[in-house]
Amino acid sequence: MADAELDRFWKEFASRNWEREPLSLPSSPVRLGLADWQLLRALRLAADPANRPRGSSLPRIVVTVDGRTQPIDTGHFLPLPDDSGLDAYLARVDTRMRKHEWSVAVSGLHAVDGVLWDRAKRLADDVHRYTGSRAAGRVDIDTFIGRYTSTNVGVHVDHAGNFGFTLRGKKRLLTWPPERGDQVPQHTADYASARGLADVLVGVPGALTYFPSEQLHVGESPDAVAVNVNIAFFTRSDPAALVLEAVGGLLGRARGDLAGSGASAASVASVASVASVAGSIPAPARAALATLAGLTGGEIADVVWEHHMRTVTSGGLGVGRPAEALVPVGRRAGVRKRTDVELRQRLLADGRRAVATQGHTLKVADHPQLAAAVTALAEGDTLGLADWERRSDPAAVPLLHAVLLRLSSWRALDVREDPAP
Template sequence: MARIDIQRRFDWDLFVTRYWNRRPVLYQATGASPFEDADAFDAALGASRGAMAPPTAIEARTDVQFTIDKGQPVQPGPWLPRDTDGSLDGYDARLAATLGSRRYALIISLLHSHGFGLWSRERAFFSELWRRVGIPLSGGITTLFHGNYEHSPVGVHLDRFTTFLFCLRGRKRMRFWAKRPWSMPVTTLVDYAPYLEKSFTAEVGPGDILYWPASYHHVGESAGEGVATSVNVGIPITGHQTRDDVEDLLNAGHGHAPRARDAARSPPLVRGILDGEGILSRELPVALRLAANTLREITHDTRTQANIRTLWLNRLSSGGFEPSPPPARRRVLKDTDVLHGNKAFPILVEKTGAGWCCSANGKALHVSGPRQPVNKLVATLNTAREVPVSELLHPFPSRGALPHRVLESLPATRAGMRRMLENLLTFRAIHVIGSSRGK
């Protein structure tokens, strides 16, 4: 029977040489994990707010799944994290008082898009991997698994991504099969007891890091009576395949081709793909219609290259984890405010058409005007030295105020560059550290 390698020291060079896309490995108590309980709770709160918003609201998200035993409540709101819980411990205590002995699972996909603290630590950690293997052409995914569930609700399955599991709290067992243990034409299996003999396991505790390649079938299990929390990070090892989108569309999240009786349970964007007889509709489903419209817009001759460059700069500045968390609240910058940037993760600038694209922390803004002063402003911020706003804006002409309407491209004037700095501040790419008044 296969056994998993155990390492006591985390070393990226050894990992890439020996384990990357080859075989699983467990790193025990190395102190290398980037994730903290408080950041995970903060991100879970952000995801829960979107999940509880009305379906038509702009902030509505479908990243959250909650199960009780083997069922899903129609309205998950009462079971999701709240500000009043204060922490994961407070959240667990509230659920324990309500659910008693019933088991539950909170699963949040795209966790990195809901909390800046978690996202920034994750980006810094994986930047060392990208130095060695290159940044993925399509973004990584981050998923929170929290609860006292018996095993992963989906059962034994195979991911499209090579995966890192970071254990935060409690204990969890991952069970692996080097090859698919069943022969039935299904992609997942909840009742896998007949195949236990062909599996091997790894038990993880707080601070441990577990890695496995995409070729291994696996399932997460409870390794005790308490609540366990882990953050899983999936890294694509090949470019995103169009067939994956088509498969998702047709499967509609059920693990098989859709049938007429599944129509009511299908996600809104793909609902109506089949008629009452189970025949494919002549009209494109909403998901494909929206995709086709977007493709027409971004492939217009005058915009294609600019859009491609912007998307790639955002991929680079986000560290491969998109979408990045939403911007912070805007504040007006005064001339006396002192700013500094982030030398480790600089603002990226590249020419796009007649102007310039600046990308920071996965978000872009566009500037029109001469190259030299714009590049100098960004280069100064990227040194991370402390500099007043007045010094940064001095090279730019004062003529021309910004109109009230939001501009697609900011002019290289003092007003335009002040707005650019304010945007970068909302992106959390720069920080205000004080005032130059009195110096």
């Protein structure tokens, strides 16, 4: 019954609401399934910059008091070690701020917490399955906590379709379609004149709210603290960003090589060649031009592919699933890819094999039997490792186990350990 109810919901949602109309259900078959302690753990992880994935700007934390962003002294707005639970945390902050409105917004929680990464990807996969759409931009899971008359930025547009789940309190969302934009005051909390034109979505525990990406909206929770977790599908992206990001990384790597003792004669000659025809260009720019001239199409394509796989295999989340402990896969185990996991591979220009899944890419030495094993996993086959090892070149065995070790830590595999004979 539950599966049939979910199927009916998603089919109706896809035909009626997705990027068309807002939705407010007081009771929904789509549940976030997030326990209080899991949200607290994610917030604590987000508070420590050391947990941020390398090269990522996520998570982002914004604290406001009386509508003004607080750039410093925000630590007491996040869970502290003495907070015994979600309610204790909320009571502590709200007691401290009893004479003020306040809010805490944390985006990119999936970058530091595997459970929230899984929740967001599951919803993204469901949206894709029923609507055929993947977000042109990124998918994000965030939380908005506080007691406030209106969202601090006032009426605004995020260019992101938004699913809202309320864990505590009550939150009203006022939304307007874009065609009413000239009737709705924007970037201000003074929108009383347009209140009667709004669709009002009500978030309470067990409810679901949704509004399309181009809707104007503002949130209200003036009477008591509300806790919302949202999964947003951003619709805007720069088509050149993927290549620019990849080339930027290659430039940074090459500049480091050139500055160090390992700079090759060819690199130095390349810089000299550029300098001879571009004397008026600053030296750092000349070095960058020389590096670009020396990059091969294969190198650039490999890095662009890796950046693209970060999005493709994460369902649009754009960062790898936070890794779990490294636990070797038993040599008698049977392994298969989880049904909701995307697994891709590529032979790189430098001769290594890249294996991408769950927003990560692993690069190992290439071997044809490794490539065949990864292909079998990607197609949904089960690998019996004891039998595979008996039939394989000994050189391929440690390569596959290195790949399986990482795939297991990224929660990409179902592992069935066979009993000892």
